[in-house]
Amino acid sequence: MTTTGRATAFRGQLSLPLTLLLIAPLVALLAWTFFLPIGRLLLTSVTEPTPSLDNYRRLLTEPLHLRVMLRTLLIAFGCTVSALLLGYPVAALMARPGRFWPKLTAICVLVPLWTSALVRSYAWIALIGRRGVINTALIDAGLIAQPLNMLYTSAAVLVGMTHILLPFMVLPIFSALLSLPADLPRAAANLGAGRVRTFLTIVLPLSLPGVFAGCLLVFVMALGFYITPALLGGPRTLMIATLISQQATEALDWPFAGAISTVLLLMSVGLTVAFRRVLRLDRVVAHD
Amino acid sequence: MTSRSIGEWAFRAACLLVLVFLMLPTLIIAPMSLSPDNYLHFPPPGLSLRWYRAFLFAPDWIDATLFSLQVAALTMVASVLIGTAGSVALVRGRLPGRQAIEALLLAPLIIPPIIVAIAVYLQFAPLGLTGTITGFVLIHTALAVPYVVLVVSAALQRLPPSLELAGLNLGASRLTCFRRIVLPLIAPAVLAGAVFAFLASFDETVVSFFISGTEHKTVTRKMFEDIEFNLSPVIAAASTLFVVATIALMVVANASRMASKPQKN
Numbered sequence: 070m071t072t073t074g075r076a077t078a079f080r081g082q083l084s085l086p087l088t089l090l091l092i093a094p095l096v097a098l099l100a101w102t103f104f105l106p107i108g109r110l111l112l113t114s115v116t117e118p119t120p121s122l123d124n125y126r127r128l129l130t131e132p133l134h135l136r137v138m139l140r141t142l143l144i145a146f147g148c149t150v151s152a153l154l155l156g157y158p159v160a161a162l163m164a165r166p167g168r169f170w171p172k173l174t175a176i177c178v179l180v181p182l183w184t185s186a187l188v189r190s191y192a193w194i195a196l197i198g199r200r201g202v203i204n205t206a207l208i209d210a211g212l213i214a215q216p217l218n219m220l221y222t223s224a225a226v227l228v229g230m231t232h233i234l235l236p237f238m239v240l241p242i243f244s245a246l247l248s249l250p251a252d253l254p255r256a257a258a259n260l261g262a263g264r265v266r267t268f269l270t271i272v273l274p275l276s277l278p279g280v281f282a283g284c285l286l287v288f289v290m291a292l293g294f295y296i297t298p299a300l301l302g303g304p305r306t307l308m309i310a311t312l313i314s315q316q317a318t319e320a321l322d323w324p325f326a327g328a329i330s331t332v333l334l335l336m337s338v339g340l341t342v343a344f345r346r347v348l349r350l351d352r353v354v355a356h357d
Numbered sequence: 358m359t360s361r362s363i364g365e366w367a368f369r370a371a372c373l374l375v376l377v378f379l380m381l382p383t384l385i386i387a388p389m390s391l392s393p394d395n396y397l398h399f400p401p402p403g404l405s406l407r408w409y410r411a412f413l414f415a416p417d418w419i420d421a422t423l424f425s426l427q428v429a430a431l432t433m434v435a436s437v438l439i440g441t442a443g444s445v446a447l448v449r450g451r452l453p454g455r456q457a458i459e460a461l462l463l464a465p466l467i468i469p470p471i472i473v474a475i476a477v478y479l480q481f482a483p484l485g486l487t488g489t490i491t492g493f494v495l496i497h498t499a500l501a502v503p504y505v506v507l508v509v510s511a512a513l514q515r516l517p518p519s520l521e522l523a524g525l526n527l528g529a530s531r532l533t534c535f536r537r538i539v540l541p542l543i544a545p546a547v548l549a550g551a552v553f554a555f556l557a558s559f560d561e562t563v564v565s566f567f568i569s570g571t572e573h574k575t576v577t578r579k580m581f582e583d584i585e586f587n588l589s590p591v592i593a594a595a596s597t598l599f600v601v602a603t604i605a606l607m608v609v610a611n612a613s614r615m616a617s618k619p620q621k622n
Contacts, residue, residue, distance in 0.1 A: 083451065083531075085450075089452075091450065092450070092458070094439045096443075099461065099462070099502070102496050102498075102499040103473070103499045106476035107473065107476045110476040159376065170369075174372070177380050179607070181379050181382070187584070191596060192386050194584065195389060236379075293470070293471060294469075295470060314475070326475055330475065334468065337467060337468070
Protein backbone atom coordinates (compact mmCIF):
# COMPACT_ATOMS: atom_id res chain seq x y z
CA MET A 70 0.00 0.00 0.00
CA THR A 71 1.34 3.42 -0.89
CA THR A 72 1.66 6.16 1.68
CA THR A 73 -1.20 8.19 0.26
CA GLY A 74 -3.31 5.07 0.00
CA ARG A 75 -2.70 4.27 3.63
CA ALA A 76 -3.38 7.84 4.67
CA THR A 77 -6.66 7.70 2.76
CA ALA A 78 -7.70 4.45 4.34
CA PHE A 79 -6.72 5.83 7.69
CA ARG A 80 -9.17 8.69 7.39
CA GLY A 81 -11.85 6.16 6.56
CA GLN A 82 -12.13 7.39 2.98
CA LEU A 83 -13.19 5.26 0.09
CA SER A 84 -10.93 4.67 -2.89
CA LEU A 85 -11.60 6.64 -6.05
CA PRO A 86 -12.95 3.69 -8.13
CA LEU A 87 -15.35 2.65 -5.36
CA THR A 88 -16.48 6.26 -4.93
CA LEU A 89 -17.16 6.61 -8.63
CA LEU A 90 -19.02 3.30 -8.68
CA LEU A 91 -21.28 4.41 -5.84
CA ILE A 92 -22.06 7.81 -7.31
CA ALA A 93 -22.42 6.68 -10.94
CA PRO A 94 -26.13 5.67 -10.81
CA LEU A 95 -27.05 9.00 -9.21
CA VAL A 96 -25.13 11.05 -11.75
CA ALA A 97 -26.34 8.98 -14.71
CA LEU A 98 -29.98 9.20 -13.63
CA LEU A 99 -29.92 12.96 -13.13
CA ALA A 100 -27.99 13.51 -16.35
CA TRP A 101 -30.28 11.45 -18.54
CA THR A 102 -33.74 12.16 -17.11
CA PHE A 103 -33.14 15.69 -15.97
CA PHE A 104 -30.27 17.72 -17.36
CA LEU A 105 -30.20 16.27 -20.88
CA PRO A 106 -33.93 16.85 -21.57
CA ILE A 107 -33.84 20.36 -20.14
CA GLY A 108 -30.71 21.15 -22.13
CA ARG A 109 -32.39 19.90 -25.31
CA LEU A 110 -35.54 21.94 -24.64
CA LEU A 111 -33.51 25.10 -24.15
CA LEU A 112 -31.45 24.33 -27.25
CA THR A 113 -34.52 24.01 -29.50
CA SER A 114 -35.36 27.62 -28.68
CA VAL A 115 -32.34 28.82 -30.67
CA THR A 116 -32.16 26.11 -33.33
CA GLU A 117 -35.79 25.76 -34.45
CA PRO A 118 -37.57 26.57 -36.66
CA THR A 119 -34.35 28.24 -37.91
CA PRO A 120 -31.08 28.79 -36.06
CA SER A 121 -31.78 32.30 -34.78
CA LEU A 122 -32.99 34.29 -31.82
CA ASP A 123 -36.43 34.77 -33.41
CA ASN A 124 -38.23 32.99 -30.57
CA TYR A 125 -36.76 35.40 -28.07
CA ARG A 126 -37.53 38.41 -30.27
CA ARG A 127 -41.13 37.24 -30.41
CA LEU A 128 -41.27 36.78 -26.66
CA LEU A 129 -39.93 40.24 -25.96
CA THR A 130 -41.95 42.14 -28.55
CA GLU A 131 -45.48 40.72 -28.37
CA PRO A 132 -47.53 42.72 -25.86
CA LEU A 133 -49.49 39.61 -24.79
CA HIS A 134 -46.35 37.79 -23.68
CA LEU A 135 -44.87 40.85 -22.05
CA ARG A 136 -48.10 41.26 -20.11
CA VAL A 137 -47.86 37.65 -18.90
CA MET A 138 -44.29 38.19 -17.74
CA LEU A 139 -45.18 41.43 -16.01
CA ARG A 140 -48.18 39.77 -14.32
CA THR A 141 -45.96 36.90 -13.15
CA LEU A 142 -43.43 39.30 -11.65
CA LEU A 143 -46.20 41.30 -9.95
CA ILE A 144 -47.95 38.24 -8.53
CA ALA A 145 -44.62 36.77 -7.35
CA PHE A 146 -43.78 40.10 -5.71
CA GLY A 147 -47.26 40.32 -4.17
CA CYS A 148 -46.93 36.78 -2.80
CA THR A 149 -43.56 37.63 -1.29
CA VAL A 150 -44.81 40.78 0.43
CA SER A 151 -48.01 39.20 1.75
CA ALA A 152 -46.19 36.05 2.87
CA LEU A 153 -43.67 38.23 4.74
CA LEU A 154 -46.37 40.30 6.45
CA LEU A 155 -48.39 37.21 7.42
CA GLY A 156 -45.42 34.96 8.08
CA TYR A 157 -43.16 37.06 10.33
CA PRO A 158 -45.54 37.24 13.32
CA VAL A 159 -46.29 33.54 13.00
CA ALA A 160 -42.57 32.70 12.91
CA ALA A 161 -42.07 34.90 16.00
CA LEU A 162 -44.84 33.06 17.83
CA MET A 163 -43.39 29.71 16.81
CA ALA A 164 -39.91 30.67 18.09
CA ARG A 165 -41.17 31.73 21.53
CA PRO A 166 -40.42 29.71 24.60
CA GLY A 167 -43.36 27.85 26.02
CA ARG A 168 -45.39 24.85 25.02
CA PHE A 169 -48.85 25.61 23.73
CA TRP A 170 -48.41 28.40 21.16
CA PRO A 171 -45.20 27.19 19.50
CA LYS A 172 -46.66 23.70 19.10
CA LEU A 173 -49.98 24.94 17.74
CA THR A 174 -48.15 27.23 15.31
CA ALA A 175 -45.83 24.46 14.13
CA ILE A 176 -48.81 22.19 13.43
CA CYS A 177 -50.65 24.92 11.52
CA VAL A 178 -47.54 25.61 9.41
CA LEU A 179 -46.52 22.00 8.73
CA VAL A 180 -49.91 20.40 8.02
CA PRO A 181 -50.59 22.62 4.97
CA LEU A 182 -46.98 22.08 3.87
CA TRP A 183 -47.66 18.33 3.82
CA THR A 184 -50.95 18.76 1.94
CA SER A 185 -50.47 18.73 -1.81
CA ALA A 186 -50.81 22.00 -3.69
CA LEU A 187 -53.43 20.31 -5.84
CA VAL A 188 -55.67 19.52 -2.87
CA ARG A 189 -55.24 23.02 -1.49
CA SER A 190 -56.08 24.66 -4.82
CA TYR A 191 -59.17 22.46 -4.96
CA ALA A 192 -60.15 23.63 -1.48
CA TRP A 193 -59.85 27.26 -2.59
CA ILE A 194 -62.12 26.55 -5.56
CA ALA A 195 -64.63 24.99 -3.17
CA LEU A 196 -64.39 28.10 -1.02
CA ILE A 197 -64.47 30.95 -3.54
CA GLY A 198 -66.09 29.39 -6.62
CA ARG A 199 -69.46 30.56 -7.97
CA ARG A 200 -71.26 27.79 -6.07
CA GLY A 201 -68.60 27.77 -3.37
CA VAL A 202 -68.92 28.01 0.37
CA ILE A 203 -68.52 31.80 0.60
CA ASN A 204 -71.00 32.64 -2.16
CA THR A 205 -73.59 30.15 -0.86
CA ALA A 206 -73.27 31.54 2.65
CA LEU A 207 -73.59 35.15 1.49
CA ILE A 208 -76.62 34.37 -0.69
CA ASP A 209 -78.27 32.34 2.06
CA ALA A 210 -77.73 35.24 4.44
CA GLY A 211 -79.40 37.56 1.92
CA LEU A 212 -76.35 39.81 1.66
CA ILE A 213 -75.92 39.40 -2.11
CA ALA A 214 -78.30 38.35 -4.87
CA GLN A 215 -75.76 37.19 -7.47
CA PRO A 216 -72.67 35.14 -6.69
CA LEU A 217 -69.48 37.17 -6.58
CA ASN A 218 -66.82 36.44 -9.20
CA MET A 219 -63.84 35.61 -7.08
CA LEU A 220 -62.45 32.58 -8.89
CA TYR A 221 -60.39 32.98 -12.10
CA THR A 222 -58.97 36.34 -11.06
CA SER A 223 -55.44 37.51 -10.24
CA ALA A 224 -56.59 37.97 -6.64
CA ALA A 225 -57.59 34.30 -6.40
CA VAL A 226 -54.17 33.26 -7.71
CA LEU A 227 -52.45 35.63 -5.26
CA VAL A 228 -54.39 34.27 -2.27
CA GLY A 229 -53.95 30.61 -3.28
CA MET A 230 -50.23 31.00 -3.96
CA THR A 231 -49.58 33.00 -0.80
CA HIS A 232 -51.23 30.19 1.13
CA ILE A 233 -49.07 27.54 -0.49
CA LEU A 234 -45.83 29.52 -0.16
CA LEU A 235 -46.38 30.86 3.36
CA PRO A 236 -44.65 27.93 5.15
CA PHE A 237 -41.53 28.57 3.04
CA MET A 238 -41.45 32.11 4.49
CA VAL A 239 -42.20 31.08 8.06
CA LEU A 240 -39.60 28.30 8.37
CA PRO A 241 -36.42 30.27 7.50
CA ILE A 242 -37.52 33.22 9.69
CA PHE A 243 -38.34 30.81 12.51
CA SER A 244 -34.93 29.23 12.13
CA ALA A 245 -33.22 32.66 12.31
CA LEU A 246 -35.25 33.74 15.34
CA LEU A 247 -34.56 30.47 17.12
CA SER A 248 -30.80 30.90 16.78
CA LEU A 249 -31.04 34.39 18.29
CA PRO A 250 -29.53 34.29 21.79
CA ALA A 251 -32.33 34.87 24.31
CA ASP A 252 -29.98 37.05 26.37
CA LEU A 253 -29.91 39.81 23.79
CA PRO A 254 -33.56 40.94 24.00
CA ARG A 255 -33.38 40.52 27.78
CA ALA A 256 -30.25 42.68 27.96
CA ALA A 257 -31.96 45.35 25.87
CA ALA A 258 -34.98 45.25 28.15
CA ASN A 259 -32.73 45.55 31.23
CA LEU A 260 -31.09 48.57 29.69
CA GLY A 261 -34.48 50.21 29.43
CA ALA A 262 -35.57 49.56 25.85
CA GLY A 263 -39.29 49.01 25.37
CA ARG A 264 -40.67 46.04 23.48
CA VAL A 265 -40.96 47.93 20.22
CA ARG A 266 -37.46 49.33 20.46
CA THR A 267 -36.01 45.92 21.38
CA PHE A 268 -37.73 44.41 18.38
CA LEU A 269 -36.62 47.14 15.96
CA THR A 270 -33.00 47.41 17.11
CA ILE A 271 -32.19 43.84 18.17
CA VAL A 272 -34.59 41.14 16.99
CA LEU A 273 -35.49 42.40 13.53
CA PRO A 274 -31.92 43.14 12.30
CA LEU A 275 -30.67 39.78 13.58
CA SER A 276 -33.51 37.90 11.88
CA LEU A 277 -32.89 39.58 8.52
CA PRO A 278 -30.95 36.62 7.03
CA GLY A 279 -34.03 34.47 7.62
CA VAL A 280 -36.29 37.15 6.17
CA PHE A 281 -34.09 37.42 3.12
CA ALA A 282 -33.94 33.65 2.61
CA GLY A 283 -37.71 33.36 2.98
CA CYS A 284 -38.40 36.20 0.54
CA LEU A 285 -36.03 34.79 -2.05
CA LEU A 286 -37.43 31.28 -1.75
CA VAL A 287 -41.03 32.45 -2.02
CA PHE A 288 -40.29 34.76 -4.95
CA VAL A 289 -38.37 32.10 -6.91
CA MET A 290 -41.01 29.44 -6.30
CA ALA A 291 -43.81 31.86 -7.18
CA LEU A 292 -42.17 32.72 -10.52
CA GLY A 293 -42.43 29.14 -11.77
CA PHE A 294 -45.67 28.12 -10.08
CA TYR A 295 -48.00 26.10 -12.29
CA ILE A 296 -50.80 24.28 -10.44
CA THR A 297 -52.42 27.22 -8.69
CA PRO A 298 -52.47 29.64 -11.66
CA ALA A 299 -53.75 26.81 -13.86
CA LEU A 300 -56.63 25.97 -11.52
CA LEU A 301 -57.47 29.31 -9.87
CA GLY A 302 -56.39 31.70 -12.61
CA GLY A 303 -58.25 30.33 -15.59
CA PRO A 304 -57.33 31.32 -19.13
CA ARG A 305 -57.47 35.06 -18.42
CA THR A 306 -54.82 35.04 -15.70
CA LEU A 307 -51.92 33.40 -17.53
CA MET A 308 -48.59 33.30 -15.74
CA ILE A 309 -45.22 32.28 -17.22
CA ALA A 310 -45.65 28.59 -16.28
CA THR A 311 -49.17 28.36 -17.68
CA LEU A 312 -48.02 30.20 -20.83
CA ILE A 313 -45.26 27.61 -21.33
CA SER A 314 -47.79 24.79 -20.99
CA GLN A 315 -50.23 26.51 -23.36
CA GLN A 316 -47.54 27.01 -26.02
CA ALA A 317 -46.39 23.40 -25.71
CA THR A 318 -49.74 21.61 -25.57
CA GLU A 319 -52.17 23.87 -27.45
CA ALA A 320 -50.03 25.81 -29.91
CA LEU A 321 -47.59 22.86 -30.18
CA ASP A 322 -44.85 25.45 -30.49
CA TRP A 323 -42.11 23.65 -28.58
CA PRO A 324 -39.24 25.94 -29.57
CA PHE A 325 -41.19 28.96 -28.34
CA ALA A 326 -42.07 27.08 -25.11
CA GLY A 327 -38.32 26.43 -24.87
CA ALA A 328 -37.57 30.13 -25.19
CA ILE A 329 -40.01 31.04 -22.40
CA SER A 330 -38.55 28.21 -20.30
CA THR A 331 -35.07 29.63 -20.80
CA VAL A 332 -36.17 33.04 -19.54
CA LEU A 333 -37.92 31.50 -16.51
CA LEU A 334 -34.95 29.26 -15.79
CA LEU A 335 -32.49 32.15 -16.02
CA MET A 336 -34.56 34.11 -13.53
CA SER A 337 -35.05 31.33 -10.98
CA VAL A 338 -31.64 29.72 -11.20
CA GLY A 339 -29.94 33.12 -11.52
CA LEU A 340 -31.54 34.40 -8.31
CA THR A 341 -30.83 31.15 -6.48
CA VAL A 342 -27.18 31.01 -7.52
CA ALA A 343 -26.62 34.72 -6.84
CA PHE A 344 -27.95 34.41 -3.31
CA ARG A 345 -27.10 30.78 -2.54
CA ARG A 346 -25.26 31.73 0.62
CA VAL A 347 -28.37 33.07 2.31
CA LEU A 348 -30.72 30.47 0.90
CA ARG A 349 -29.50 27.26 2.59
CA LEU A 350 -31.87 25.05 0.64
CA ASP A 351 -30.79 21.97 2.55
CA ARG A 352 -32.13 23.54 5.71
CA VAL A 353 -35.46 24.44 4.18
CA VAL A 354 -35.98 20.94 2.89
CA ALA A 355 -35.14 19.34 6.18
CA HIS A 356 -37.00 22.15 8.01
CA ASP A 357 -35.20 21.81 11.30
CA MET B 358 -55.01 46.54 31.21
CA THR B 359 -51.50 47.72 30.50
CA SER B 360 -50.41 48.70 27.02
CA ARG B 361 -48.05 45.76 27.02
CA SER B 362 -50.78 43.18 27.46
CA ILE B 363 -52.98 44.92 24.85
CA GLY B 364 -50.09 44.65 22.40
CA GLU B 365 -49.60 41.01 23.33
CA TRP B 366 -53.28 40.20 22.76
CA ALA B 367 -53.31 42.03 19.43
CA PHE B 368 -50.24 40.08 18.38
CA ARG B 369 -51.84 36.77 19.33
CA ALA B 370 -55.11 37.64 17.63
CA ALA B 371 -53.26 38.55 14.43
CA CYS B 372 -51.30 35.30 14.57
CA LEU B 373 -54.45 33.31 15.20
CA LEU B 374 -56.02 34.80 12.07
CA VAL B 375 -53.03 33.75 9.98
CA LEU B 376 -53.13 30.27 11.50
CA VAL B 377 -56.82 29.99 10.59
CA PHE B 378 -55.94 31.09 7.04
CA LEU B 379 -53.25 28.40 6.92
CA MET B 380 -55.52 25.62 8.15
CA LEU B 381 -58.70 26.71 6.35
CA PRO B 382 -58.33 24.72 3.09
CA THR B 383 -57.21 21.56 4.87
CA LEU B 384 -60.01 21.81 7.40
CA ILE B 385 -62.74 22.54 4.89
CA ILE B 386 -62.13 19.41 2.82
CA ALA B 387 -63.02 16.83 5.47
CA PRO B 388 -66.56 18.16 6.21
CA MET B 389 -67.16 18.58 2.47
CA SER B 390 -66.28 14.96 1.84
CA LEU B 391 -68.97 13.94 4.33
CA SER B 392 -71.67 15.98 2.62
CA PRO B 393 -74.73 14.03 1.48
CA ASP B 394 -75.44 15.99 -1.71
CA ASN B 395 -73.83 16.86 -4.99
CA TYR B 396 -72.92 20.45 -4.36
CA LEU B 397 -70.35 21.61 -1.94
CA HIS B 398 -72.06 23.02 1.12
CA PHE B 399 -70.58 24.21 4.32
CA PRO B 400 -71.57 23.26 6.91
CA PRO B 401 -72.86 20.05 5.31
CA PRO B 402 -76.61 19.52 5.78
CA GLY B 403 -75.99 16.02 7.10
CA LEU B 404 -73.36 13.34 7.23
CA SER B 405 -72.85 10.62 4.68
CA LEU B 406 -70.10 8.35 3.50
CA ARG B 407 -71.42 8.21 -0.06
CA TRP B 408 -68.42 10.03 -1.59
CA TYR B 409 -66.01 7.65 0.11
CA ARG B 410 -68.06 4.77 -1.30
CA ALA B 411 -68.06 6.48 -4.68
CA PHE B 412 -64.28 6.78 -4.51
CA LEU B 413 -63.72 3.16 -3.43
CA PHE B 414 -66.07 1.74 -6.07
CA ALA B 415 -64.98 3.89 -9.00
CA PRO B 416 -62.60 1.80 -11.14
CA ASP B 417 -60.94 4.90 -12.64
CA TRP B 418 -60.13 6.37 -9.21
CA ILE B 419 -58.94 3.04 -7.83
CA ASP B 420 -56.82 2.29 -10.91
CA ALA B 421 -55.20 5.72 -10.72
CA THR B 422 -54.58 5.38 -6.98
CA LEU B 423 -53.04 1.92 -7.35
CA PHE B 424 -50.88 3.13 -10.23
CA SER B 425 -49.66 6.07 -8.14
CA LEU B 426 -48.91 3.81 -5.18
CA GLN B 427 -46.99 1.44 -7.42
CA VAL B 428 -44.94 4.28 -8.94
CA ALA B 429 -44.32 5.78 -5.50
CA ALA B 430 -43.19 2.46 -4.02
CA LEU B 431 -40.76 1.76 -6.87
CA THR B 432 -39.53 5.37 -6.76
CA MET B 433 -38.94 5.01 -3.04
CA VAL B 434 -36.85 1.85 -3.47
CA ALA B 435 -34.85 3.29 -6.38
CA SER B 436 -34.24 6.64 -4.62
CA VAL B 437 -33.13 4.99 -1.40
CA LEU B 438 -30.67 2.68 -3.19
CA ILE B 439 -29.25 5.32 -5.53
CA GLY B 440 -29.40 8.09 -2.95
CA THR B 441 -27.77 6.17 -0.11
CA ALA B 442 -24.96 4.94 -2.37
CA GLY B 443 -24.48 8.49 -3.62
CA SER B 444 -24.45 9.89 -0.08
CA VAL B 445 -21.74 7.45 0.98
CA ALA B 446 -19.66 8.49 -2.02
CA LEU B 447 -20.23 12.20 -1.33
CA VAL B 448 -19.44 12.03 2.38
CA ARG B 449 -16.82 9.27 2.62
CA GLY B 450 -15.34 9.26 -0.85
CA ARG B 451 -12.50 11.13 -2.47
CA LEU B 452 -14.47 12.76 -5.18
CA PRO B 453 -13.20 15.33 -7.63
CA GLY B 454 -15.85 17.99 -8.18
CA ARG B 455 -17.84 17.03 -5.10
CA GLN B 456 -19.20 20.54 -4.64
CA ALA B 457 -20.37 20.73 -8.22
CA ILE B 458 -22.29 17.48 -7.82
CA GLU B 459 -23.84 18.73 -4.59
CA ALA B 460 -24.95 21.93 -6.28
CA LEU B 461 -26.43 20.05 -9.25
CA LEU B 462 -28.30 17.78 -6.85
CA LEU B 463 -30.32 20.75 -5.67
CA ALA B 464 -31.43 21.58 -9.22
CA PRO B 465 -34.52 19.33 -9.12
CA LEU B 466 -35.67 21.33 -6.11
CA ILE B 467 -35.19 24.72 -7.81
CA ILE B 468 -36.06 24.24 -11.47
CA PRO B 469 -39.78 24.97 -12.03
CA PRO B 470 -41.69 21.68 -12.50
CA ILE B 471 -43.35 22.90 -15.69
CA ILE B 472 -39.95 23.12 -17.43
CA VAL B 473 -39.07 19.61 -16.26
CA ALA B 474 -42.48 18.36 -17.41
CA ILE B 475 -42.17 19.71 -20.95
CA ALA B 476 -38.53 18.70 -21.32
CA VAL B 477 -39.15 15.18 -20.05
CA TYR B 478 -42.18 14.78 -22.29
CA LEU B 479 -40.01 15.68 -25.30
CA GLN B 480 -37.36 13.19 -24.20
CA PHE B 481 -39.74 10.34 -23.31
CA ALA B 482 -42.34 10.54 -26.08
CA PRO B 483 -40.12 9.35 -28.97
CA LEU B 484 -38.88 6.47 -26.79
CA GLY B 485 -42.40 5.37 -25.92
CA LEU B 486 -41.74 6.02 -22.23
CA THR B 487 -44.71 8.33 -21.66
CA GLY B 488 -47.55 6.65 -19.79
CA THR B 489 -45.31 3.75 -18.75
CA ILE B 490 -44.36 2.81 -15.25
CA THR B 491 -40.67 2.89 -16.23
CA GLY B 492 -41.00 6.48 -17.41
CA PHE B 493 -42.76 7.60 -14.25
CA VAL B 494 -40.28 5.86 -11.95
CA LEU B 495 -37.29 7.31 -13.86
CA ILE B 496 -38.36 10.93 -13.59
CA HIS B 497 -39.88 10.62 -10.13
CA THR B 498 -36.65 9.09 -8.85
CA ALA B 499 -34.67 11.98 -10.33
CA LEU B 500 -37.01 14.41 -8.54
CA ALA B 501 -37.08 12.48 -5.23
CA VAL B 502 -33.45 11.39 -4.88
CA PRO B 503 -32.18 14.82 -3.67
CA TYR B 504 -34.35 14.49 -0.54
CA VAL B 505 -32.76 11.13 0.26
CA VAL B 506 -29.24 12.47 -0.35
CA LEU B 507 -29.83 15.55 1.83
CA VAL B 508 -31.16 13.56 4.78
CA VAL B 509 -28.81 10.57 4.54
CA SER B 510 -25.62 12.55 3.92
CA ALA B 511 -26.44 14.77 6.91
CA ALA B 512 -26.68 11.62 9.06
CA LEU B 513 -23.41 10.25 7.62
CA GLN B 514 -21.64 13.51 8.38
CA ARG B 515 -22.66 13.23 12.03
CA LEU B 516 -21.26 9.70 12.20
CA PRO B 517 -17.64 9.70 13.41
CA PRO B 518 -15.38 7.80 10.94
CA SER B 519 -13.62 6.28 13.96
CA LEU B 520 -16.44 3.72 14.27
CA GLU B 521 -15.79 2.42 10.78
CA LEU B 522 -12.04 2.59 11.32
CA ALA B 523 -12.39 0.41 14.39
CA GLY B 524 -14.31 -2.13 12.32
CA LEU B 525 -11.73 -2.01 9.52
CA ASN B 526 -8.86 -2.41 12.01
CA LEU B 527 -10.52 -5.46 13.48
CA GLY B 528 -10.44 -7.02 10.03
CA ALA B 529 -13.96 -6.46 8.75
CA SER B 530 -14.37 -5.71 5.08
CA ARG B 531 -15.74 -2.38 3.81
CA LEU B 532 -19.05 -4.01 3.04
CA THR B 533 -19.33 -5.69 6.44
CA CYS B 534 -18.51 -2.38 8.12
CA PHE B 535 -21.23 -0.66 6.16
CA ARG B 536 -23.78 -3.39 6.81
CA ARG B 537 -23.03 -3.94 10.50
CA ILE B 538 -21.96 -0.50 11.69
CA VAL B 539 -22.98 2.33 9.36
CA LEU B 540 -26.33 1.14 8.11
CA PRO B 541 -27.89 0.47 11.53
CA LEU B 542 -26.75 3.92 12.69
CA ILE B 543 -28.12 5.81 9.68
CA ALA B 544 -31.25 3.65 9.41
CA PRO B 545 -33.60 6.31 10.85
CA ALA B 546 -32.34 8.85 8.29
CA VAL B 547 -32.72 6.32 5.48
CA LEU B 548 -36.29 5.64 6.61
CA ALA B 549 -37.05 9.36 6.68
CA GLY B 550 -35.56 9.72 3.20
CA ALA B 551 -37.70 6.81 2.00
CA VAL B 552 -40.87 8.48 3.26
CA PHE B 553 -39.91 11.81 1.67
CA ALA B 554 -39.22 10.05 -1.64
CA PHE B 555 -42.51 8.13 -1.52
CA LEU B 556 -44.48 11.29 -0.85
CA ALA B 557 -42.54 13.33 -3.41
CA SER B 558 -43.60 10.78 -6.02
CA PHE B 559 -47.18 10.31 -4.83
CA ASP B 560 -47.78 14.09 -4.64
CA GLU B 561 -45.97 14.94 -7.85
CA THR B 562 -48.48 16.65 -10.11
CA VAL B 563 -47.05 18.69 -12.95
CA VAL B 564 -44.66 16.20 -14.56
CA SER B 565 -47.17 13.38 -14.02
CA PHE B 566 -49.83 15.46 -15.72
CA PHE B 567 -47.72 15.79 -18.86
CA ILE B 568 -46.39 12.25 -19.14
CA SER B 569 -49.59 10.39 -18.21
CA GLY B 570 -51.13 8.26 -20.95
CA THR B 571 -54.79 7.47 -21.47
CA GLU B 572 -54.35 4.09 -19.79
CA HIS B 573 -51.82 4.77 -17.09
CA LYS B 574 -52.46 7.96 -15.21
CA THR B 575 -51.49 8.94 -11.70
CA VAL B 576 -54.10 9.92 -9.16
CA THR B 577 -52.79 13.51 -9.22
CA ARG B 578 -53.52 13.65 -12.96
CA LYS B 579 -56.99 12.18 -12.38
CA MET B 580 -57.61 14.74 -9.65
CA PHE B 581 -56.36 17.61 -11.81
CA GLU B 582 -58.72 16.60 -14.65
CA ASP B 583 -61.68 16.24 -12.30
CA ILE B 584 -61.04 19.61 -10.66
CA GLU B 585 -61.01 21.24 -14.08
CA PHE B 586 -64.02 19.49 -15.59
CA ASN B 587 -66.30 18.09 -12.93
CA LEU B 588 -66.00 19.37 -9.42
CA SER B 589 -67.46 16.46 -7.49
CA PRO B 590 -67.16 15.83 -3.74
CA VAL B 591 -65.40 12.55 -4.62
CA ILE B 592 -62.27 14.72 -4.93
CA ALA B 593 -62.81 15.92 -1.37
CA ALA B 594 -63.15 12.32 -0.15
CA ALA B 595 -59.98 11.25 -2.00
CA SER B 596 -58.12 14.36 -0.78
CA THR B 597 -59.11 13.72 2.83
CA LEU B 598 -57.81 10.16 2.67
CA PHE B 599 -54.53 11.32 1.10
CA VAL B 600 -54.04 14.19 3.56
CA VAL B 601 -54.55 11.91 6.55
CA ALA B 602 -52.15 9.30 5.11
CA THR B 603 -49.55 11.99 4.27
CA ILE B 604 -49.64 13.52 7.74
CA ALA B 605 -49.27 10.08 9.33
CA LEU B 606 -46.26 9.29 7.12
CA MET B 607 -44.62 12.68 7.76
CA VAL B 608 -45.00 12.26 11.51
CA VAL B 609 -43.22 8.90 11.21
CA ALA B 610 -40.49 10.40 9.00
CA ASN B 611 -39.86 13.33 11.33
CA ALA B 612 -39.82 11.17 14.45
CA SER B 613 -37.35 8.93 12.68
CA ARG B 614 -35.17 11.83 11.58
CA MET B 615 -35.18 13.29 15.09
CA ALA B 616 -34.19 9.89 16.49
CA SER B 617 -31.13 9.90 14.22
CA LYS B 618 -29.96 13.22 15.64
CA PRO B 619 -27.78 13.63 18.68
CA GLN B 620 -29.86 14.70 21.66
CA LYS B 621 -29.83 18.44 22.16
CA ASN B 622 -29.19 19.34 25.80
